[in-house]
Amino acid sequence: xxxxxxxxxxxxxxxxxxxxxxxxxxxxxxxxxxxxxxxxxxxxxxxxxxxxxxxxxxxxxxxxxxxxxxxxxxxxxxxxxxxxxxxxxxxxxxxxxxxxxxxxxxxxxxxxxxxxxxxxxxxxxxxxxxxxxxxxxxxxxxxxxxxxxxxxxxxxxxxxxxxxxxxxxxxxxxxxxxxxxxxxxxxxxxxxxxxxxxxxxxxxxxxxxxxxxxxxxxxxxxxxxxxxxxxxxxxxxxxxxxxxxxxxxxxxxxxxxxxxxxxxxxxxxxxxxxxxxxxxxxxxxxxxxxxxxxxxxxxxxxxxxxxxxxxxxxxxxxxxxxxxxxxxxxxxxxxxxxxxxxxxxxxxxxxxxxxxxxxxxxxxxxxxxxxxxxxxxxxxxxxxxxxxxxxxxx
Amino acid sequence: xxxxxxxxxxxxxxxxxxxxxxxxxxxxxxxxxxxxxxxxxxxxxxxxxxxxxxxxxxxxxxxxxxxxxxxxxxxxxxxxxxxxxxxxxxxxxxxxxxxxxxxxxxxxxxxxxxxxxxxxxxxxxxxxxxxxxxxxxxxxxxxxxxxxxxxxxxxxxxxxxxxxxxxxxxxxxxxxxxxxxxxxxxxxxxxxxxxxxxxxxxxxxxxxxxxxxxxxxxxxxxxxxxxxxxxxxxxxxxxxxxxxxxxxxxxxxxxxxxxxxxxxxxxxxxxxxxxxxxxxxxxxxxxxxxxxxxxxxxxxxxxxxxxxxxxxxxxxxxxxxxxxxxxxxxxxxxxxxxxxxxxxxxxxxxxxxxxxxxxxxxxxxxxxxxxxxxxxxxxxxxxxxxxxxxxxxx
Numbered sequence: 001x002x003x004x005x006x007x008x009x010x011x012x013x014x015x016x017x018x019x020x021x022x023x024x025x026x027x028x029x030x031x032x033x034x035x036x037x038x039x040x041x042x043x044x045x046x047x048x049x050x051x052x053x054x055x056x057x058x059x060x061x062x063x064x065x066x067x068x069x070x071x072x073x074x075x076x077x078x079x080x081x082x083x084x085x086x087x088x089x090x091x092x093x094x095x096x097x098x099x100x101x102x103x104x105x106x107x108x109x110x111x112x113x114x115x116x117x118x119x120x121x122x123x124x125x126x127x128x129x130x131x132x133x134x135x136x137x138x139x140x141x142x143x144x145x146x147x148x149x150x151x152x153x154x155x156x157x158x159x160x161x162x163x164x165x166x167x168x169x170x171x172x173x174x175x176x177x178x179x180x181x182x183x184x185x186x187x188x189x190x191x192x193x194x195x196x197x198x199x200x201x202x203x204x205x206x207x208x209x210x211x212x213x214x215x216x217x218x219x220x221x222x223x224x225x226x227x228x229x230x231x232x233x234x235x236x237x238x239x240x241x242x243x244x245x246x247x248x249x250x251x252x253x254x255x256x257x258x259x260x261x262x263x264x265x266x267x268x269x270x271x272x273x274x275x276x277x278x279x280x281x282x283x284x285x286x287x288x289x290x291x292x293x294x295x296x297x298x299x300x301x302x303x304x305x306x307x308x309x310x311x312x313x314x315x316x317x318x319x320x321x322x323x324x325x326x327x328x329x330x331x332x333x334x335x336x337x338x339x340x341x342x343x344x345x346x347x348x349x350x351x352x353x354x355x356x357x358x359x360x361x362x363x364x365x366x367x368x369x370x371x372x373x374x375x376x377x378x379x380x381x382x383x384x385x386x387x388x389x390x391x392x393x394x
Numbered sequence: 395x396x397x398x399x400x401x402x403x404x405x406x407x408x409x410x411x412x413x414x415x416x417x418x419x420x421x422x423x424x425x426x427x428x429x430x431x432x433x434x435x436x437x438x439x440x441x442x443x444x445x446x447x448x449x450x451x452x453x454x455x456x457x458x459x460x461x462x463x464x465x466x467x468x469x470x471x472x473x474x475x476x477x478x479x480x481x482x483x484x485x486x487x488x489x490x491x492x493x494x495x496x497x498x499x500x501x502x503x504x505x506x507x508x509x510x511x512x513x514x515x516x517x518x519x520x521x522x523x524x525x526x527x528x529x530x531x532x533x534x535x536x537x538x539x540x541x542x543x544x545x546x547x548x549x550x551x552x553x554x555x556x557x558x559x560x561x562x563x564x565x566x567x568x569x570x571x572x573x574x575x576x577x578x579x580x581x582x583x584x585x586x587x588x589x590x591x592x593x594x595x596x597x598x599x600x601x602x603x604x605x606x607x608x609x610x611x612x613x614x615x616x617x618x619x620x621x622x623x624x625x626x627x628x629x630x631x632x633x634x635x636x637x638x639x640x641x642x643x644x645x646x647x648x649x650x651x652x653x654x655x656x657x658x659x660x661x662x663x664x665x666x667x668x669x670x671x672x673x674x675x676x677x678x679x680x681x682x683x684x685x686x687x688x689x690x691x692x693x694x695x696x697x698x699x700x701x702x703x704x705x706x707x708x709x710x711x712x713x714x715x716x717x718x719x720x721x722x723x724x725x726x727x728x729x730x731x732x733x734x735x736x737x738x739x740x741x742x743x744x745x746x747x748x749x750x751x752x753x754x755x756x757x758x759x760x761x762x763x764x765x766x767x768x769x770x771x772x773x774x775x776x777x778x779x780x781x782x783x784x785x786x787x788x
Contacts (some may be wrong), residue, residue: 033649033666034673051467088674106664125666129651135455148658194644194667209658211705211739215698218644218670226621226687233673250588254635259522264542264603272427272519273588276612278620279428279627280482285620293620304609304698311605311705345605 007139022235026370028092029142031126034233034328036085036219038307039362040102043078060098061085068162068357072286080367084326087126094137102165117141121366122149143369148199150365151191152207155322157368158186166322166353169335171374176360177248177353188318191361192325194218198312211283211312213305217327220301227297228290236294237331240274248288250276274300295333302334306341306352313342313350321352326359398709408561420764421496423487423536424544424756425520427588428612428627429720430479430487431757434496437472455479455490462556462751468514474761476722481520488531492709497532511535515760517544537763542593544599544759545585549716551762552579560716560747563729571747580706582712584703585755586719588612592706605706607699610723615696621691622684631725637689665676670696689727696728700746707736707744715746720753 030037038061061083068080085093097103103118120134122142134140158165159179165174189199191206197217198211221233230236248271252261253268256275260268275296278288285293309321321342328334335354342352359365406596424431431454462474479487491497497512514528516536516751528534552559553573561570583593583601589612590604615627624630640663646655647662648671653727654662669690672682703715715736722728729748751758 026546033644033670090588125646125649125651125653128653129649131651146657147655153615184532184553194670195665196650211701213698213701214643214665214668215694216667216670218667218673218695222642222644222667222669222672223617226669226682229678231675248616249608250427250616252519255519255588257519257525258523259519261519261541269606271589272612273612273616274608274618275620276427276588277606278616279588279612281625288620294652300609300613300629304607307605308609308702308705311709312703315705315708 005040007100009274012027014213021060024100024102026367027097027120028363028364028366028370029120029124029127030147030360031090031122031123031124031130032087032326032362033125034087034221035359036087036090036124036126036191037326037360038085038093038096039360039363039367040081041078041367042081059287061092080364082357082363083338083363084359090126090130090133094134097138098347103140119143121369123147123362123366145369147362148197148207149205150369151197151324152199152201152205152365153368154361154364155189155201155324155355156184156204157341157364158361159322162357164168165356167356168353169339171330183222186316186318187320187322188309188313188316189361190259190305190321190323190325192216192305192323192327195306196305196325200310200316200318202313210316211308213308215301215304217325219363220327224294224297227293228283230294234329237298238327239291239333240294240298240331240333241291243289243291243293245292245296245299247292248277248296249274250279261265271299271303298331299332299337302337303341306319307337309338309352310342310345310350312347319350321350322355323352324355324358324361328354328358330354330356330358407743418494418496419613420761421491421514421628422757422760423514423516423518423582424541424754424760425481425484425516425518425524426720427519428481428615429587429753430481430484430518430520431720431754432475432477432479432487432490433757433761434475434755435472435477435761474758476751476757478745478753483690484520484524484527488528491544497534513537515539515763517541517756517760519651524637529718539760539763541599541738541756542591542603543599544756544763545583545591545718546593546595546599546759547762548755548758549583549595549718550578550598551758552749553716556751557664559750561750562745562747563726563733566726566730580710581714581716581757582703582707582710584699584715586610586699586717586721590699590702590719592703594706594710594712602711607702609695609698611719614691614721618688618691621679624688624769626682628723631723631728632691633685634688634692634727635685635724637683637685637687639665639686639690641686641691642671643668643693644673663695665697692725692727694733696731696747697735700732701739703746704736704739704744706738713744715744716749717746718736718749718752718755722748722752724748724752 003226024040024042027040033307036161118140120140123145124147127142127144134142136225160181164176165173166179170365186200186202186226189201191197194214194216195207196216200208201207224236228236230239246270250273252266252270254270255272258268324336339352342350418434418436421434461476512534514534514536517539518541521536521538525536528536554575558570558571561568580596582592583595585591588610590610591608592601593601594604597602618624618630620632622634643665644667645662646660646664646666649666652662707715717732733746736744
């Protein structure tokens, strides 16, 4: 279980009984091309609900069952909840909000707004695209927050406030990295959603989107569906675990008759051409195992993202590259491929790091935006507690 | 027709009658993962053959019917011939060599070698992989020349010796670029074969392979075959002409409800996620037009190559990027996408250039290698003539 703060609370469950409604606050949304990410805060001692009658729903959408727990100055407990929905099934998200009465928990602290509208912070393109739908179905006015600023705010929050958030991944080994707050900047943030954004982060609100690529999670899932008939992203990812990319990728050794091309540092097992063996006239799509196709695809996309990220880190002399976004999903092969790519191209100079709450940078950033307007001190509580803890264990 | 030198010869055809055998010399091969590229030289006034009985074969493998013509000091004419074969059908290449007796025309000028072996310069991984096969079937000993050095030698030769070789491609417009020999270096050479090599070229034999990507021509053809059931690379390329990538790619506007994300310079029509719309559960592969799939794939790969090339050019402050390799094939959409990518990412600072003989850099480089060993002055003739011409029209 992941914890934040000096007092560790374990609510055991992330959902709320109707009696807990008054303890919920600060719903925020990140509505992307493929997924809707949701974060909200609950406080109070009764924020567990083993007998919640919406258990199936909770199970389906909860991404991190343990959330992030904290304690307030007065000893009361609080928790950040993380949920996701598919953008194509936005009605599930709307129904969820409605059934939990979450629509009332946006800017509820905002006493200055002379309006009875429910204002909810939202980011991602869907905050624009679905604004009318949220208004109509839930009476929610989506207060749109810039996507890049949210990604950066979310990443900075996680890196500063949550212990055991960032880790390296080498040879199947996760190693959590202690982030020194004074030595955090600059870094490259690579958010791999449907597409990929690469952002140079120089300070709390000091950043620039320096690059990106359209070859991202949507490409993996889109091409993967077409090629394998998988029914979900996670199924495709699971398939890739059992695959062998060498069946479809053309290796240096395939071209060189089993030899390395050592003069330029390419071993016989290096991939010369992704999907290059599929040019063979002897085999059609049905002749390949979906596992192998999924593996080659994941390898191609992860490696490509790692390479472009490295090249951008190099431009600005950045040694640390944090990878977030829902593409990664803590998947071993994805992280391994990205790590190897960054290490290979940078000759060990740059390092790939991953984030426990990788998929929620934008939603957390929108959440932080309540704070920005002075409506709450929740995030401050997290930050201060984390700093205190850091001081205790330097 | 393309010409080199002060005297323009038009032989009209590239092939040789059996009576011309004594005029053929310097066969060279570049045996890649997907294609075998062949270059050979013919000289003499009788090097045309309208009544050649192998016309069908010639038609099939000839890539540039007009070749490169030149004239010798004594007024006799000569010509470089360019042919290609699929590596998977290597027997066609072997039969062709055998039927034309080309195996005798490797190092025929080499009087120093105390051997009666037919030595032919060859590069690419297949020079290793198929060495035994060539020995067995044709009695040819492949003299292996390093792939990168061949690509560079071939590109340098073309850029220095052939007029109207390099061109930019903007808005459907080809503009030939005059290359000042003294201002050629440094440049980035991007060779897009099955895989992609990126080489910083600083001088005649001064270069470094600085990067590459496995997402290249083999990926386009391999993935394209699996997705569209096309029977040839050219058919896939032709399909892409009639396609609309917006059917399958997820655009910024698809995410933002038709709006731009102007703050970071992304218009609503920019691709946010290649193949991102294919995540829809409503459509399977068969529901998409192969034309649209081919278009999205070509766009994704061309754009990716353009972006990685630009990032590498930026590393070394290179303003000119020459794209070669058989992936390009003078295809309008490919060149347009690469040009736009380089222009977009470099904000107009770097320029994409293409080569008329794009696919034959390696084979030409292997050909140049005869020269290197002092066996012939054919290439010198080209060079000198070209320089003379350049002096006349500075």
